[in-house]
Amino acid sequence: MSDTIRKSLLVLLGLIWLAPVYLIIVNAAKTQPQYAATSPWQATGFDGLFENVAAAWTRGDLSGAFTSTIIYSVVAPTLAVLIGAAAGFAIVALRLKHGFVWFVIIFCSTVFPIQMLLMPLFLWYADWDLYDTRWGLILVYAVTSVSFAAFVMRNFFTGIAHQVFEAAVVDGASSWRIFWRIYLPLARPALVALFILQATGVWNDLLLGLTLTKSEDIRPLMASLAALTGNYGGSTAPVLLAGGVIVSIPTVLLFLATQRAFSRGLSLGQF
Template structure:
């Protein structure tokens, strides 16, 4: 009887997971199917099944040329790599200080740092815009870099703190008894042990920065500064005459780097989630 109940529960769980997965896959399916339609043959209504000719590469080519996706993808790559790496360094250091080191009020420090994720990003737009306009950071790469680092730190800290709590305290105690300084413990013990969690946090933040549109269109105007999502949004502007298949082809094209990164770091991603 118990075995039958477990089997029935497993079957129900697997069925629910499959249904949820299919539901999540519907937008991706619609994106791919409609990106395949040649722009000249698009009727104005979305297709659920492949229809007409194969215009994916032509749509991608038009999106690449008209939106200047090459320089924009270079900008996003710069922002995503540098800001994510800087945020991971800060978050790892903060996690080490608030979990491993004997500091007071550890819970207070956690909420003080993590509270940066509790407010919607739209709250920061007006003060950021005014401050950037007065300090010369508006429409500058350093300005976008700073805001991306600040936004990425709280969630990266959340991941690194949870992972740090799973690390064996005996290793740290043994190192301290042998006379190792906190600086040495951090770089030679904590960082190597936290490598998988750092990679997972980097993937999270890279995807978030790469997909950002809000700060990209608010804090920049020049095409040599704007990230890729802001450049892609220009294809849907009032003065754009391209069809939806071109926009979808561009969206599919700019999503490839995040997909490649995720599958490349999947081993670190899964292992860190299991431990953290």
């Protein structure tokens, strides 16, 4: 395949990938009469963009949800990445007895879809007063992210020669010190890439947010955005699309700000 054909194919795939983004922005910028009278593909300017953004922000009470979602997207992935790294370190560096069995047990939690766990999870949260609390959502987000984090970090740590651990032990370093001062710094690119993936997943969550929360200041952004379509939301399509633009901007900025570190983490071949 020649370079011209390859580049043309990549451009075509890029345009297909960006088509939904174009549709969201174009229609979020329309007034309701413009949206009803024109094709979704037709751009009509930005007459209604700021009005729609303001309406989505106020009707959906996105300010409180925005703060809560930032907390969830920072705290839960951080806990998951650290716990997953600790599990990978124990299995690979500490040569944990039956380490592969423990790894399989941890990773097997991904076999069951989260939909199967919603009812028992809801009942357990209600019994333990975790329903509609920020700590409850942080806990479930962290737990559901640990298995993938452990999988990635276990694979990464297998690429570090065990002699590094042995040399540190000979020098008198404890296992805890080796983990924090040697293994985690070596795994920084993988940790950053993993954190970005997990934070994006938490940010875009809808199912757990709808199931385990009800308060406007506790539920995450996607659940608040979904409330705009309810019986009491009654928002028009341009307003809903403007809300989609609002909640998408932080993840785009995150990728733009960390794209170099993210690319380095992916280039390690561990994902």
